[in-house]
Amino acid sequence: MKAQFAGKVTVVGNNIDTDQIYPGCFLALTDGKEIGSHCLAGVDEAIAANFPEGGIVVAGTNFGCGSSREHAPIALVNMGAAAVVADSFARIFFRNAINLGLPLIVCKGISKKVKDGQTIIIDIEKGIITIEETREELICDQLGEQAMKILEAGGIKPLMRSRFGADE
Amino acid sequence: MHAIEKILAKNSGRSVVRAGEIVTAKIDFAEINDLYLQTVYSFYEMGGKKVWDNTRAAFVFDHYAPAPDIKSATNHLEMRKFARDNDLRFHFDTNCGVCHQVMPEAGVIYPGMIVVATDSHTTTHGAFGAMGTGCGATDMATILMTGELWFRVPEIIQVRLAGEAPKGVYPKDVILHVLGKLKADGAVYKAIDFTGSYVDSLNVAGRMVVCNMAVEIGAKTAYMQPNEDVLEYVSRRAVRPYEVQYTDPDFEYEESYVFDVSILEPLLACPHSVDNVDTLANVIAAGPVEVTQGYIGSCTGGREEDIAIAAEILCGKEIPKYARLIIVPASNEVMQICMEKGYIQDLMKAGATVTTPGCGACLGAHEGILAPGEVCVSSTNRNFPGRMGSALADIYLASPATVAASILNGRITDPRDHI
Numbered sequence: 001m002k003a004q005f006a007g008k009v010t011v012v013g014n015n016i017d018t019d020q021i022y023p024g025c026f027l028a029l030t031d032g033k034e035i036g037s038h039c040l041a042g043v044d045e046a047i048a049a050n051f052p053e054g055g056i057v058v059a060g061t062n063f064g065c066g067s068s069r070e071h072a073p074i075a076l077v078n079m080g081a082a083a084v085v086a087d088s089f090a091r092i093f094f095r096n097a098i099n100l101g102l103p104l105i106v107c108k109g110i111s112k113k114v115k116d117g118q119t120i121i122i123d124i125e126k127g128i129i130t131i132e133e134t135r136e137e138l139i140c141d142q143l144g145e146q147a148m149k150i151l152e153a154g155g156i157k158p159l160m161r162s163r164f165g166a167d168e
Numbered sequence: 169m170h171a172i173e174k175i176l177a178k179n180s181g182r183s184v185v186r187a188g189e190i191v192t193a194k195i196d197f198a199e200i201n202d203l204y205l206q207t208v209y210s211f212y213e214m215g216g217k218k219v220w221d222n223t224r225a226a227f228v229f230d231h232y233a234p235a236p237d238i239k240s241a242t243n244h245l246e247m248r249k250f251a252r253d254n255d256l257r258f259h260f261d262t263n264c265g266v267c268h269q270v271m272p273e274a275g276v277i278y279p280g281m282i283v284v285a286t287d288s289h290t291t292t293h294g295a296f297g298a299m300g301t302g303c304g305a306t307d308m309a310t311i312l313m314t315g316e317l318w319f320r321v322p323e324i325i326q327v328r329l330a331g332e333a334p335k336g337v338y339p340k341d342v343i344l345h346v347l348g349k350l351k352a353d354g355a356v357y358k359a360i361d362f363t364g365s366y367v368d369s370l371n372v373a374g375r376m377v378v379c380n381m382a383v384e385i386g387a388k389t390a391y392m393q394p395n396e397d398v399l400e401y402v403s404r405r406a407v408r409p410y411e412v413q414y415t416d417p418d419f420e421y422e423e424s425y426v427f428d429v430s431i432l433e434p435l436l437a438c439p440h441s442v443d444n445v446d447t448l449a450n451v452i453a454a455g456p457v458e459v460t461q462g463y464i465g466s467c468t469g470g471r472e473e474d475i476a477i478a479a480e481i482l483c484g485k486e487i488p489k490y491a492r493l494i495i496v497p498a499s500n501e502v503m504q505i506c507m508e509k510g511y512i513q514d515l516m517k518a519g520a521t522v523t524t525p526g527c528g529a530c531l532g533a534h535e536g537i538l539a540p541g542e543v544c545v546s547s548t549n550r551n552f553p554g555r556m557g558s559a560l561a562d563i564y565l566a567s568p569a570t571v572a573a574s575i576l577n578g579r580i581t582d583p584r585d586h587i
Contacts, residue, residue: 015353015441017552019552019555023532024531024533027203028237028243029239030205030243042553062352065386066288066552067531067550068303070306090356090386092288092303092304096305096307146318156214156306156307157214160313161213161214
């Protein structure tokens with residue numbers, strides 16, 4: 001995980017549930033790229049088709065509520081999202097995303113401050129987001145120690161592989 | 169400590185835990201549903217060889233029961249192979265029903281345990297005094313490898329439900345009321361303990377409805393102190409000895425809410441959010457809402473009690489020619505009981521379609537998908553855009569009685585005129 005990175009922003013609303021992030025009719029799919037092509041189809045099917053590699057999804061409160069489907073963060077990663085920044089996240093989605101190594105950043109009020117197409121610079125260690133166009137700095141919540149440990153390892157899979165000696 | 173904290177402490181080998189601490193706890197039962205072939209992939213990607221304990225993990229094939237297409241059928245094949253390779257003692261194939269009904273029936277749910285499943289509605293098992301919580305595929309794979317999972321000990325909110333429900337008000341209406349007040353993110357990362365005289369007198373099915381929808385408030389888990397009904401239920405079924413945990417009298421909740429159930433009336437969660445709750449009376453007063461599909465089923469509203477009230481309302485009647493009612497019993501056992509009691513026959517005579525026990529159209533997988541512009545009144549748990557098919561369809565969440573009365577009239581209807 002890079003400590004600092006920048007990306008173009010796609011803004012969505014409050015209570016974006018995992019059915020909107022990844023509609024139920026695609027749940028039998030298992031190929032990552034195919035899953036990514038349907039990301040956020042419940043909000044707007046055009047989002048995945050036009051999403052820039054390394055882009056950042058910005059959301060309001062309770063992003064990822066609803067079903068526990070891991071397809072939701074798998075879709076975000078495969079769509080090319082480098083991070084999701086939201087006013088708040090739902091719990092199971094939070095765990096699933098961190099496990100996949102997708103950084104989630106809680107930044108209260110962000111969804112009202114940035115607009116589609118703007119660029120934000122995220123400094124995870126300092127917990128600061130800078131809006132490139134306005135140079136406005138926003139303070140983020142610190143991630144918990146456990147979540148940071150998993151993210152720094154690149155997700156739960158590399159951690160478990162070293163614990164079980166799978167790479168030796 | 170709270171009973172939930174005692175469960176977490178016991179399973180993580182500690183004498184005390186406090187809210188905010190991270191603990192690694194042993195999992196008493198782990199369940200994987202058939203949306204989650206990724207669990208098997210993650211298991212092998214992480215170097216997994218064998219499931220840690222073949223008596224404590226099982227698949228339930230409920231979301232695609234029976235398989236609606238080649239892809240889901242192939243996923244089932246791969247999961248069956250994994251189950252066979254690991255010689256899993258319990259296996260619930262497409263002939264069983266929804267995991268949250270099937271697991272208690274099979275006796276793998278009991279007080280004082282931790283159950284984790286790849287399904288957000290695992291909060292249901294708080295009805296039995298268990299700590300149930302949902303997770304994703306890769307978290308589940310780590311459980312299958314280690315038998316453990318890390319948890320943040322949650323803050324606990326008390327929701328006290330006092331009084332007796334009036335006629336026409338069901339557990340579904342009660343939890344919709346709580347949801348409408350606390351909102352969809354009212355308990356994120358936290359646990360909800362439902363207490364009060366209403367909860368003390370609630371039967372097993374009613375308790376499951378209330379705990380089931382705690383996740384729609386964002387809760388990590390739900391809890392109810394087991395009552396006589398629960399203890400009688402688990403004593404006949406539990407496959408392991410169990411110990412009921414009790415909350416210490418001096419435990420301090422992070423927040424407490426009190427709701428008087430006796431003044432409630434039938435409610436609806438209106439499109440397109442679970443917390444967009446209004447009274448049936450208000451919705452009807454705003455003008456008639458035509459209904460094209462009624463749906464009674466799921467881990468929320470597909471139990472014997474739910475099908476019984478629908479049968480009572482529809483017995484000897486006929487639903488309108490251009491409307492449809494879909495009944496999805498929550499399990500094989502539920503369906504057999506409903507057949508023995510004649511409910512299924514009464515509903516079919518009234519024009520209902522009965523489908524295979526399972527999750528069905530609740531999540532838009534199959535068996536009752538909605539077209540653009542359709543309106544469904546449903547006893548299920550979510551009305552997000554596109555949840556049951558087209559994002560241009562409207563879903564109203566209601567009690568099974570409201571569903572039955574509404575489909576009978578072809579428009580949203582107060583069930584109190586029909587019971």
